[in-house]
Amino acid sequence: MDQFPLFITLRERRVLVVGGGPVAARKVRSVINAGADIHVIAPTLCGSLATLAENDTITHDARNYEAGDATDFWLIVAATNDNAVNLQIAEDAHSVGALVNVADTPKVGNVSFASVVDRAPLQIAISTGGHSPILARLLRARIAAFIPKSYGALAQLAGDYRDHIKTRFDSLNDRRRFWEAVLTGPIARRLLTGDDAGARAQLEASLQPTSSTPAQSDVSVLGGSIEEHPGEVYLVGAGPGDPDLLTFRALRLMHQADVVLHDRLVSDDVLALCPPEAEYVYVGKRRADHAMPQDTINETLVKYAKAGKRVLRLKGGDPFIFGRGGEEIETLAEANVRFEVVPGITAAAGCASYAGIPLTHRDHAQACVFVTGHLKAGELQLNWEHLVQPNQTVVCYMGLTALAELCHKLQMHGLAADTPAALVERGTTHHQRVFTSTVSELPSQVANASVKAPTLIIIGSVVTLHEKLRWFTPWVAGLQTEGQTYPNDT
Numbered sequence: 305m306d307q308f309p310l311f312i313t314l315r316e317r318r319v320l321v322v323g324g325g326p327v328a329a330r331k332v333r334s335v336i337n338a339g340a341d342i343h344v345i346a347p348t349l350c351g352s353l354a355t356l357a358e359n360d361t362i363t364h365d366a367r368n369y370e371a372g373d374a375t376d377f378w379l380i381v382a383a384t385n386d387n388a389v390n391l392q393i394a395e396d397a398h399s400v401g402a403l404v405n406v407a408d409t410p411k412v413g414n415v416s417f418a419s420v421v422d423r424a425p426l427q428i429a430i431s432t433g434g435h436s437p438i439l440a441r442l443l444r445a446r447i448a449a450f451i452p453k454s455y456g457a458l459a460q461l462a463g464d465y466r467d468h469i470k471t472r473f474d475s476l477n478d479r480r481r482f483w484e485a486v487l488t489g490p491i492a493r494r495l496l497t498g499d500d501a502g503a504r505a506q507l508e509a510s511l512q513p514t515s516s517t518p519a520q521s522d523v524s525v526l527g528g529s530i531e532e533h534p535g536e537v538y539l540v541g542a543g544p545g546d547p548d549l550l551t552f553r554a555l556r557l558m559h560q561a562d563v564v565l566h567d568r569l570v571s572d573d574v575l576a577l578c579p580p581e582a583e584y585v586y587v588g589k590r591r592a593d594h595a596m597p598q599d600t601i602n603e604t605l606v607k608y609a610k611a612g613k614r615v616l617r618l619k620g621g622d623p624f625i626f627g628r629g630g631e632e633i634e635t636l637a638e639a640n641v642r643f644e645v646v647p648g649i650t651a652a653a654g655c656a657s658y659a660g661i662p663l664t665h666r667d668h669a670q671a672c673v674f675v676t677g678h679l680k681a682g683e684l685q686l687n688w689e690h691l692v693q694p695n696q697t698v699v700c701y702m703g704l705t706a707l708a709e710l711c712h713k714l715q716m717h718g719l720a721a722d723t724p725a726a727l728v729e730r731g732t733t734h735h736q737r738v739f740t741s742t743v744s745e746l747p748s749q750v751a752n753a754s755v756k757a758p759t760l761i762i763i764g765s766v767v768t769l770h771e772k773l774r775w776f777t778p779w780v781a782g783l784q785t786e787g788q789t790y791p792n793d794t
């Protein structure tokens with residue numbers, strides 16, 4: 305190991321940054337949050353540093369670096385664009401025993417700056433020992449995606465109770481078990497959903513002595529009171545298929561599930577991100593083949609939660625858009641089961657983006673209506689007058705079976721036969737196909753194309769934009785091998 309990672313307190317320490325350009329600005333930004341007393345020596349400052357100097361957040365000496373400037377500083381950053389000057393600064397810093405960082409030549413100095421995931425008071429610092437700052441930054445982005453902001457609150461809570469718990473439990477082992485129960489149990493989960501007060505109240509309650517047991521250091525009782533919670537349900541929108549479209553919160557809750565209830569719309573790629581040790585329950589939901597009726601799904605959620613499980617109810621798209629999520633959580637609320645709803649990217653948004661069809665557009669549509677093509681008593685019952693209005697986009701979910709009827713009735717109610725219409729098959733997945741046509745021609749165009757569900761129908765003049773924009777949608781790059789080229793390629 306060439307370098308040893310240390311976290312140092314810079315509050316009110318004198319820090320000298322030599323240089324006034326973007327590199328110096330980046331270094332200043334890194335130390336500013338640590339409360340350092342920052343002095344910058346540079347003839348001129350770039351915009352962001354100039355603003356900091358105007359606000360007196362930093363002290364600026366408008367001149368070149370001179371011998372003797374390095375005295376009286378704790379940390380010195382050499383960030384000029386003159387290598388010889390940077391080397392001189394490093395030498396001066398070494399001679400007065402200050403810590404020194406030299407931008408772009410970290411080996412000359414004795415400290416380097418890490419790429420930091422800041423979840424204060426929690427800090428995750430990444431260093432490649434100066435070998436590849438870009439790799440460190442890429443890694444930081446990955447880690448940051450998995451550590452929600454609320455982890456800072458978790459660290460804060462642990463810090464606030466640390467001394468108290470030390471006096472409460474004599475043995476290190478008891479303390480460790482206590483903290484493990486807190487940090488992996490319902491208290492942490494509450495905190496991570498933003499319920500700081502609730503989490504603290506639950507922690508306090510778990511510390512109260514019970515009448516039947518002496519409180520002092522009986523961690524099993526204490527742990528027990530934390531563990532004995534009645535389970536909960538996470539109603540999570542899994543998006544339309546591409547796992548990249550999951551939210552951070554969805555991913556976090558997926559990782560902690562004991563039981564996963566999923567249906568046909570949840571893609572295998574998304575399911576693969578759930579814990580392998582979880583119990584998986586397929587609840588179906590093909591149009592005609594409801595593997596499990598909705599009532600039974602609702603009851604199953606309650607049953608598992610009451611058994612103390614963390615139940616992940618994964619839904620395609622968004623749970624509240626044609627997802628019957630509302631019914632599921634009504635049942636949970638009636639049964640007094642805690643739940644959390646995580647929105648997802650609905651099929652309309654996902655398919656539209658991946659097909660290059662903006663749902664609204666200043667020149668085409670000022671409104672967008674989502675309707676269901678699900679048949680009621682064997683026919684489509686929709687507000688047709690409303691759907692044939694100009695300057696709007698109509699998106700039809702579950703419309704494949706009723707496609708011909710939909711297109712026919714829209715025309716009967718006045719929609720022009722040449723109104724552009726598209727069908728997106730298995731949108732956002734690698735199987736995505738987009739058929740564009742007109743409202744009169746679309747049914748016959750897709751009739752012999754062996755189209756597979758799920759499909760989404762988009763009607764309105766925004767569909768014409770597909771021709772131009774499809775080249776820039778996520779999967780088109782993958783289709784290049786099939787002989788397609790970008791329109792501007794020569």
Ligand code: SAH
Pocket residue numbers: 544545569619620621622623624625626627649650651652655700701702703728729730731732733757758759760761
């Ligand atoms: N809650 C879901 C919709 C459930 S209804 C959401 O917000 O997206 C099921 C319908 O959604 C399907 O019949 C289809 O019309 C649409 N759908 C879902 N995923 C799709 C996909 N990847 N491609 C095309 N349509 C999709």
